[in-house]
Amino acid sequence: MSTTAGATTRIDPRATALGRRNPAVKFALLLALSCALLLVTDPVTPAVLYAVALGAIVVSRSLDIRTLVRAQVPFLVFGTSIVLVNVLTRPGGAQIAIGPFDVSRAGLALGLSFAARAMLIGVLSIVFVRSTDPARLMVSLHQQARLPGTITYAVLAATRLLDQLPDMMESIRQAHAVRQPDRAYRTAPGHLPTLRMSSSPRAMGAAAFTVLVISLRRGERLAMALQTRALGSGPRTFLNPVTVCRADALLAAGVVVVACAVVAWSSASGFLTGPAALVGR
Numbered sequence: 001m002s003t004t005a006g007a008t009t010r011i012d013p014r015a016t017a018l019g020r021r022n023p024a025v026k027f028a029l030l031l032a033l034s035c036a037l038l039l040v041t042d043p044v045t046p047a048v049l050y051a052v053a054l055g056a057i058v059v060s061r062s063l064d065i066r067t068l069v070r071a072q073v074p075f076l077v078f079g080t081s082i083v084l085v086n087v088l089t090r091p092g093g094a095q096i097a098i099g100p101f102d103v104s105r106a107g108l109a110l111g112l113s114f115a116a117r118a119m120l121i122g123v124l125s126i127v128f129v130r131s132t133d134p135a136r137l138m139v140s141l142h143q144q145a146r147l148p149g150t151i152t153y154a155v156l157a158a159t160r161l162l163d164q165l166p167d168m169m170e171s172i173r174q175a176h177a178v179r180q181p182d183r184a185y186r187t188a189p190g191h192l193p194t195l196r197m198s199s200s201p202r203a204m205g206a207a208a209f210t211v212l213v214i215s216l217r218r219g220e221r222l223a224m225a226l227q228t229r230a231l232g233s234g235p236r237t238f239l240n241p242v243t244v245c246r247a248d249a250l251l252a253a254g255v256v257v258v259a260c261a262v263v264a265w266s267s268a269s270g271f272l273t274g275p276a277a278l279v280g281r
Contacts, residue, residue, distance in 0.1 A: 018062045019131040022248045024140035029255050030128050034121050043112035044271035048262050050120040062127050075122035079115030086111030134159035140242040157222045172207045173197045
């Protein structure tokens with residue numbers, strides 16, 4: 001849905017095969033894989049899993065290519081910073097030359113491993129959010145995960161609020177641009193004037209701060225509304241219950257089999273390393 005001009009239209013999550021799967025099952029798989037990756041410290045294993053995840057996303061059309069590429073940018077920047085920090089600060093071990101610098105081989109390997117891990121968890125998280133309906137997530141967490149209503153309704157409210165942030169940011173940037181009439185509109189011969197929004201760090205920072213303030217106020221109002229309506233105070237029924245079907249079991253089994261196969265291949269090939277690499281053992 002779209003509430004402001006310039007906002008993108010969000011596709012119904014249930015329009016994709018992954019979107020029709022049980023949200024609690026998808027969340028459990030994401031959490032389990034993220035925890036398992038904490039025990040992996042080589043760069044090859046998470047990189048292969050990342051490539052497999054990208055291929056599965058493209059084949060299943062869970063995300064369009066443009067959205068997928070744009071979603072990687074912040075995680076790529078974050079991963080690059082992780083590599084630089086480990087390369088420049090982790091001592092010991094053999095040294096390799098990268099341009100004019102001599103860096104630790106262990107630091108480079110660990111930095112690449114952490115970066116690949118961040119990229120993998122990031123892309124899986126993006127797919128989970130974009131393929132999951134907030135209402136179905138709330139119901140599945142209450143029914144399958146047995147979480148109390150106070151938590152599940154808070155999750156629903158939080159996901160709804162996060163879903164509104166892009167539109168909110170767009171509206172605030174437009175409002176800021178309109179307040180500068182001498183620079184607000186771009187005109188071209190034969191065309192109607194178009195709104196010109198500044199992308200300078202100062203303008204983006206001001207808009208982000210405004211979004212933060214508005215979000216905090218909305219969160220406070222949502223918390224008061226949930227409390228005054230006594231949501232989660234006792235057993236509740238649901239109009240559209242969410243169940244676990246055979247397709248959900250096949251999804252879970254497929255993810256586990258692929259992840260185990262990649263780990264087994266990495267171990268047999270001599271790439272796999274565990275937490276002992278963090279202390280140089």
